[in-house]
Amino acid sequence: MQNFDYYNPTRIVFGRDTIGRLAELVPAGARVLVLYGGSSAEKTGTLAQVREALAGHVVQEFGGIEPNPHFETLMRAVDLIKTQQLDFLLAVGGGSVIDGSKFVAAAALFEGDALDILKQRGGNIRQALPLGTVLTLAATGSEMNSGGVVTHAATHAKLPFRNPLLFPRFSILDPQKTFTVPERQVANGVVDAFVHVAEQYLTVPGQALAQDRFAEGLLQSLIELGPQVQANPLDYEVRANLMWVATLALNGIVGAGVTHDWSTHMIGHELTALFEIDHARTLALVLPASLSLRRDSKRAKLLQYAERVWQLHEGPEAQRIEQAIALTRDFFERMGLPTRLSDYGLGEEAIEQVVSQLQAHGMTRLGEGGHVTPDLARQILQAARV
Numbered sequence: 001m002q003n004f005d006y007y008n009p010t011r012i013v014f015g016r017d018t019i020g021r022l023a024e025l026v027p028a029g030a031r032v033l034v035l036y037g038g039s040s041a042e043k044t045g046t047l048a049q050v051r052e053a054l055a056g057h058v059v060q061e062f063g064g065i066e067p068n069p070h071f072e073t074l075m076r077a078v079d080l081i082k083t084q085q086l087d088f089l090l091a092v093g094g095g096s097v098i099d100g101s102k103f104v105a106a107a108a109l110f111e112g113d114a115l116d117i118l119k120q121r122g123g124n125i126r127q128a129l130p131l132g133t134v135l136t137l138a139a140t141g142s143e144m145n146s147g148g149v150v151t152h153a154a155t156h157a158k159l160p161f162r163n164p165l166l167f168p169r170f171s172i173l174d175p176q177k178t179f180t181v182p183e184r185q186v187a188n189g190v191v192d193a194f195v196h197v198a199e200q201y202l203t204v205p206g207q208a209l210a211q212d213r214f215a216e217g218l219l220q221s222l223i224e225l226g227p228q229v230q231a232n233p234l235d236y237e238v239r240a241n242l243m244w245v246a247t248l249a250l251n252g253i254v255g256a257g258v259t260h261d262w263s264t265h266m267i268g269h270e271l272t273a274l275f276e277i278d279h280a281r282t283l284a285l286v287l288p289a290s291l292s293l294r295r296d297s298k299r300a301k302l303l304q305y306a307e308r309v310w311q312l313h314e315g316p317e318a319q320r321i322e323q324a325i326a327l328t329r330d331f332f333e334r335m336g337l338p339t340r341l342s343d344y345g346l347g348e349e350a351i352e353q354v355v356s357q358l359q360a361h362g363m364t365r366l367g368e369g370g371h372v373t374p375d376l377a378r379q380i381l382q383a384a385r386v
């Protein structure tokens, strides 16, 4: 195991009817900005519950944070914070609202051009406003980690940032809040969480026993929960398990002391920024093709994955690896996520655009070992074509 520094200060308040706890979780005397997305938080009654719980606080609201949140939108929230002298942020929504709020928390106190936060991936953040969250969609893990992804719309750049100052102080996870999530977004969440684990697990073997077994347990849970949530969308236990699994998939535990990949996410971000494909859908396009092309460098871990996650114990090694990759693709497809670029009408020209954006963003040595060069990214996307 490599040396690691595991730090996670986020308090999780989990379960039915927990939004009322905001009254005690948000510090007395705080001047609060509630941030939310489009219309869902209002329609589902979540905002009304938040307003009621915060009746004793000074509260302003900022709505309209779009999926794959835009820098340009978020800077308007920063202006509101400055003019109204607000000092506590409450994000109400999914990954986009939470990520966007993390960016706002840092940008509100940043000296200089806030775009530099993205350019330096958050390494230049020196202070941030405190942030709490009310999660409404199980997917990203943003509710219990210190990272985010924000799009600079003007340049079609979707860039990740992270800083320990951006961990939420608390996150409220009421699984009932996810009953209203559209089927497509539910499926996206299952696949996003799956790929988060894969990016921290499918690298090299023999690094950490607990993290490996934990990762395998999370992957198996997602394979089990995906069809269940599709068949029984109003089953509380299924939603509760899915919500907690998605949080655990990216709260640092699985990734502590082990090698990471993340090339699927970085290639995926370019696909979203250029062609507005949902985040998880880009991952479903890239991962199977990437595993297939990198089967030699990932050989030992792919065999472990085949054996422990998909119970493939028989036959030649190459065949087991092939089957494990096919089953992964099949799982994404069964969840309703296409795995071929042609499903989006994209071909050679799109691939070249992605490759040149990766180059422009300095994403030229991705993955464990830095093997994923722009040329390999091109081959991966070509393999994902049809």
Ligand code: NZQ
Pocket (backbone or CB within 6 Å): 036, 037, 038, 039, 040, 041, 044, 065, 066, 067, 068, 069, 093, 094, 095, 096, 097, 099, 136, 137, 138, 139, 140, 141, 142, 145, 147, 148, 149, 177, 178, 179, 180, 181, 182, 185, 188, 189, 192, 250, 265, 279
């Ligand atoms: O905008 P509204 O009207 O609220 O609708 C949202 C949005 O259209 C809707 N929704 C959310 N909760 C709902 C609901 N609809 C009905 N009922 C509810 N309870 O769902 C749509 C998608 O929301 P979004 O927040 O975009 O989805 P998700 O949670 O999948 O977040 C995706 C974003 O997170 C980033 C992605 O890149 C993407 O920008 N990620 C963040 C990560 C992190 N911080 O660690 C890691 C991930 O890799 C991911 O990259």
Ligand code: ZN
Pocket (backbone or CB within 6 Å): 140, 192, 196, 265, 279
């Ligand atoms: Zn993701």
